[in-house]
Amino acid sequence: QQPVQSPQAVILREGEDAVINCSSSKALYSVHWYRQKHGEAPVFLMILLKGGEQKGHEKISASFNEKKQQSSLYLTASQLSYSGTYFCGTLNYGQNFVFGPGTRLSVLP
Amino acid sequence: DTAVSQTPKYLVTQMGNDKSIKCEQNLGHDTMYWYKQDSKKFLKIMFSYNNKELIINETVPNRFSPKSPDKAHLNLHINSLELGDSAVYFCASSQDQGTGGTEAFFGQGTRLTVV
Numbered sequence A: 001q002q003p004v005q006s007p008q009a010v011i012l013r014e015g016e017d018a019v020i021n022c023s024s025s026k027a028l029y030s031v032h033w034y035r036q037k038h039g040e041a042p043v044f045l046m047i048l049l050k051g052g053e054q055k056g057h058e059k060i061s062a063s064f065n066e067k068k069q070q071s072s073l074y075l076t077a078s079q080l081s082y083s084g085t086y087f088c089g090t091l092n093y094g095q096n097f098v099f100g101p102g103t104r105l106s107v108l109p
Numbered sequence B: 001d002t003a004v005s006q007t008p009k010y011l012v013t014q015m016g017n018d019k020s021i022k023c024e025q026n027l028g029h030d031t032m033y034w035y036k037q038d039s040k041k042f043l044k045i046m047f048s049y050n051n052k053e054l055i056i057n058e059t060v061p062n063r064f065s066p067k068s069p070d071k072a073h074l075n076l077h078i079n080s081l082e083l084g085d086s087a088v089y090f091c092a093s094s095q096d097q098g099t100g101g102t103e104a105f106f107g108q109g110t111r112l113t114v115v
Helices: none
Strands: A004-006 A009-013 A018-023 A028-036 A042-048 A054-057 A060-065 A070-075 A084-092 A103-108 B004-007 B010-013 B019-025 B031-037 B043-050 B053-057 B064-070 B073-078 B087-094 B104-106 B110-114
Touching: A004 A084, A009 A018, A018 A084, A018 A103, A028 A060, A028 A070, A042 A054, A042 A060, A042 B104, A070 A084, B004 B087, B010 B019, B019 B031, B019 B087, B019 B110, B031 B073, B043 B064, B043 B073, B073 B087
Parallel strands: A009 A103, B010 B110
Antiparallel strands: A004 A018, A018 A070, A028 A042, A028 A084, A054 A060, A060 A070, A084 A103, B004 B019, B019 B073, B031 B043, B031 B087, B043 B053, B064 B073, B087 B104, B087 B110
16 A cells, blocks of 8 residues: 655745655555665665654654554755655564555755 | 665666666565555555565556565566656565564665666
């Protein structure tokens, strides 16, 4: 069951903030976040394993709301290097890991 | 040292041909994967192997056959290539049981173009 990501695309100016959401129709065991820059491989950002868990990676952080079966990725004071496509991946109980469709983020100077 | 390496990086071939993509990881991981990324950027798992054993085999035409000679290698052979097979194929590895519960490391991708 592929998770849903929103928005599909977002354009920011340097220094602005963004939130990317990932939701599943089934109970989540874990949520993973990856970033893929154009022409490159996806790169792991973080995994959230527990409901209520929050993690940070430089100015990128994420939260996991197990009850709502969703996760949000927060990009604070965005930099040009944040541009790329962000994928969430979800592991539902008893099912295989699956990536969402991606959110394309463009940071402009 | 490249953690997950796949070759070739680009592959252009005619319809009907048979081709292989090789993948090797030096991370000591037990699990390796093949993903297909189409023109819309959807990343779809095709196969996963855990210690040379097939764990995940998604709905993929049987023209695609993975082969894992040892846990550090997972090759992908494709028979009778079709136009719709054109995509970027990523190999990945992780330290889990094959269902994707831990961080995955991706190779640089193989861009396959079928003409």
